[in-house]
Amino acid sequence: MPLRKSQSAESSAWKLIAWTAFVGLLFGLLQLGEIAEDFLRTARNNLHTHSASGDIVVVGIDEDSLRQVGRWPWPRRQHGQLIDKISAGGAKEIYLDIQVDTRGDPADDAAFAAALRRSGKVTVPVFSRSGPGTEQKVGSLRTNPFLKDARLGSVSLFYNYQNAAWHLPFATRWDGQDVPTFSALMGGKASPSGEAYMLDYSIDPKSVPFVSAGDLLTGKIGLGQFAGKKVIIGAAAEILGDQYFIPGTGKMPGAYVHTIGAETLKRGTPVELGWILPYLAAVAIAAFVALRRIERPRSVIFGAATALFLLAPALLEMNLIFVEVVPALAVTWIVWGILARRSFRTGGLTNAVSGLPNLNALRNNRAGRTQALIAARVLNYDEIAAALPAGQERQLIEQIVSRLRVGSPERVLYQGDGGIFAWFEDSEQPVSNHVEALHVLFRNPARVDGLPIDLSVSFGVELGSSRTLSNRLASALVAADEAAHDGLKWKYHDPETLEDASWKLSMLSQLDDAVDKGEVWVAYQPKLDLQTRRIVGAEALARWTHPEKGPIAASEFIAAAEQHDRIGKLTDFVLESAIKSAAALNRKDPGFGMAVNLSARLLGDKGFVLRLRAMLARHGLAPHLLTLELTETAALAGNGSAFDMLAALRELGVTIAIDDYGTGLSTLDYLKKIPASEIKIDQSFVKGMLDNRSDLVMVQSTIALAHSLERKVVAEGVEDQTVLDALVDMKCDVAQGYVIGRPMSLESLTKRLAGSRRSSVA
Structure with missing residues (x-):
């Protein structure tokens, strides 16, 4: 059967070449491409006028x-x-x-x-x-x-x-x-x-x-x-x-x-070579591709041939050698188009290595819409395929397919790239027993040319829904990945994960609208000067109250905005609100500072300094009263342009702080390079310093190092009085945490400053 199929394909290829060669011959003999030839020659003349x-x-x-x-x-x-x-x-x-x-x-x-x-x-x-x-x-x-x-x-x-x-x-x-x-x-x-x-x-x-x-x-x-x-x-x-x-x-x-x-x-x-030589070259290229049934580099070969026939004559014409290429282009493009159409209709639905129907064929199977869909992922497939000699990948696939068809030899299996296999089952049958039995079969190693190969496989099951087969297949594969991650043999697709995924996909676009609608607001967490025991500043923190989901964790939407480079609008909103609030507070209590987190993404934004300068001028806030907190990891990863941005901010008069200090790979050299006036010790060290000697040494050494470099030290995450007292003994400058105050509205902060600025924390 395979031999007969191969002979049929070869016969079809020869017919295609013969028919196309005849068409190209007509183009040449009857000058059917004269108009196109004149156009191409004129275009080439423009290349070497x-x-x-x-x-x-x-x-x-x-x-x-x-x-x-x-x-x-x-x-x-x-x-x-x-x-x-x-x-x-x-x-x-x-x-x-x-x-x-x-x-x-x-x-x-x-x-x-x-x-x-x-x-x-x-x-x-x-x-x-x-x-x-x-x-x-x-x-x-x-x-x-x-x-x-x-x-x-x-x-x-x-x-x-x-x-x-x-x-x-x-x-x-x-x-x-x-x-x-x-x-x-x-x-x-x-x-x-x-x-x-x-x-x-x-x-x-x-x-x-x-x-x-x-x-x-x-x-x-x-x-x-x-x-x-x-x-x-x-x-x-x-x-x-x-x-x-x-x-x-x-x-x-x-x-x-x-x-x-x-x-x-x-x-x-002038020498005229005519159309015969390019025409014969095109027929030879087309025959090479069609008869060898080359799939993956087909477009590359035909594209290169097209470029050759379009551009090479220009080089010849510069030396008064003229050729005609329309018959050659006709042969090239006709064979290319027909093979591409065949590939889409047949080869486009078949895996090139195994001959199994591919995932496009699965997506086109309307009968599968009412059946359960099972996906198997061979987790170490790529690793195995890379180690096998050329031509043995098909043997590996045959071993996998033979196991997946146990109990149902006529089962139609669909194969994707990277060790993905899928098939449909009657949704009324006990799918769990079937998948459990298949998993057992993969405990024994496969053998390729006598070499034992261990296969690691996981299964995902999607029982059926009104969604498209593409979506159902994606869900089954996600379930298979989750099963592998959780150490399970197989797993059902959980519809709730789909809802969560939909929320994550739409969250960023909703965030932009939320800023405009006022759903995003700014909370302020006070900072305490440990020497004077006065509230001397606050950190501005973004908060999002969704009308349906309620409060959204800042770690969720801020991390997503940074990851997808959508942090700019949110940062500008927080800065505008914080600077406006700080200016209002300073009219009653001069010297009150405001801190805002700065994303590393903005270190490459050339317009950021100009926007910040305009905000400060608009609200009348002195630049030194604004502190921009940059995470230590981002500061250490800063390239030359990032350091230039930090220098420009310092020149503006803004205070720079290194946030989450201790979580990165800090060195004394970087501390000297970064134009920071303030270091914030990460709360993970502050919270555990009384119970963990390493954390205590980290906090003490950081305070000593910062003071030796004439930097101010802020300890964040201070949640009880004993930790606060210890920081006072260590000569820490400023503390921030729940024991001093939780993030609050501007109105609450104003009342706090009015009633307790002169009081100390007991």
């Missing part, structure tokens, strides 16, 4: 020239005057892209012929214009009256649907002889008729020197710019009709087409 050499000057008969002379066609003597002036300027060669193959006014013709003889370096044209559905041929070698005084050249060209000439001939056949084109003569390249070359439109036509014929005739410009140059005279006014589309630039006179052709040939002889 460069200026013309400046050796060829265009003298254009533009609108101003027509107004100056007054009629068209011009009398031949006017052209003769142009030739005389250009010749007098020292031009090397002159090319007249104006029809002069018939006789006109005898006097004008004589004046024109005389100018040709005086110059001796003029080329006059015969030309043909051919495009889609039309051809125009003008001029004859037998009837042209001026050939004895001038050289003959061809201005023949072919224009496409866009009125653009991508190719120019080297020569054209006229009256039995080869006549070289203007571009071939100016570019110095000769070749027999019938051969053409690709124009390099990466040459900027606007960089070609241009002179108005009218300005030249009236003497408005000097003649020195023609010295040693080749000059082409042509119609430039749009009304004269000699206009073509220059790819990447727009409509321009035909003289520019010949000039770009000449500039191309001056760089070298």
Whole structure:
């Protein structure tokens, strides 16, 4: 069966390659991609645009020239005057892209012929214009009256649907002889008729020197710019009709087409490789991917091939080597799209290693919505798979699958990455007995090529609900993880954990709204000066009273806000409230300080100092009365920008305190670097210092060290009088804790200060 399946897949791949190769062949032979090819070549030209050499000057008969002379066609003597002036300027060669193959006014013709003889370096044209559905041929070698005084050249060209000439001939056949084109003569390249070359439109036509014929005739410009140059005279006014589309630039006179052709040939002889080589390369790449059934790097290979076909021609064209890539792109993109579609419909629902249906297939199984869902997680799968030799992971999976199918050989198992397996069971069957029995089977080691391998597995069960299969699968996997964490064999999904998860997911967005709605408020915990026994300050603490859930633990919502980088708005709110309250308290009791916790996340906020300065100014609070408390861990982890922020805060005049001191990895060097004026000893040491000698030594040494560095010491977590008395004996500066006062409202703090500022704690 697997062999037959493999043969069928290979046959399908060959059919895909053959059909796509045929389509690409049609693109090339019938030029079906001409429009796309022109667009791509124009886009590539923009990648390496460069200026013309400046050796060829265009003298254009533009609108101003027509107004100056007054009629068209011009009398031949006017052209003769142009030739005389250009010749007098020292031009090397002159090319007249104006029809002069018939006789006109005898006097004008004589004046024109005389100018040709005086110059001796003029080329006059015969030309043909051919495009889609039309051809125009003008001029004859037998009837042209001026050939004895001038050289003959061809201005023949072919224009496409866009009125653009991508190719120019080297020569054209006229009256039995080869006549070289203007571009071939100016570019110095000769070749027999019938051969053409690709124009390099990466040459900027606007960089070609241009002179108005009218300005030249009236003497408005000097003649020195023609010295040693080749000059082409042509119609430039749009009304004269000699206009073509220059790819990447727009409509321009035909003289520019010949000039770009000449500039191309001056760089070298263009080489056209056509579309065959890129097309064959695309077929080979597509066959390599399709026949080998490469899955994971498929997009990388086809993406690289696309980049190659789009960009490599630009490098070739810089050296005048031209290729056509649309047939190759057609092959690449068709095979890529079909394989991707097949992968989505079939391979996208199958595990690439085992051939089992994957978790996407599980999510698409509508019949499973009414059944119990069981998920098994092999906890050490990644570790085992990494240690196995190449090709043996499938054997491991077969061992796992054989055990999970015990008692039900036809069970459909779904496999995910990282050792995840899942299946559906009848919800009316005793799932617990079934899962217990499966767990027992995994006590015996699996064997891969004779090597015993211990498997650690846990199970999660979701009995069924109205939720989507994706959500149910996630719940079953969470239950399996919880079972592994709790040391259990398996576990049911608990719906209450889902409610808790929903609350955690929405908590941060609700927190932002709570700040705006006034559900978040600030409590103040007083600080006691241990020398004067007076309340000298307070710490501002954020509190959240949810309208439905009631008070939310600060440790919960503040930690979540910090973890998800949403702490800024909350901190600004607490700072604004604390500074406003401190300013009000200082109007009655000068010198009252206020402390606010500062998240390490804000040390990189360049606008924080400006906002803080504005708050202090707005409420009229002296900066030294505000203390910003930064956790020791955050301070120690501060990089250069964090230290710069702390220095800026100190320069503002704000007091910096190291909070939770002792819980990090403090060193004397860091204490010297951090511009802190205050150290707060973590409450875990303060609470246990009378019962634990290590904590006592920690508190004593911290006080001594801080005082030696001229830092103030605050002890937090003081909850009984004996600890407070001990801190007084140790010469601690300030204490904070329940024995002094719990966090309270501003109104309660104001009453406390009014009634007991001068009293000591008994």
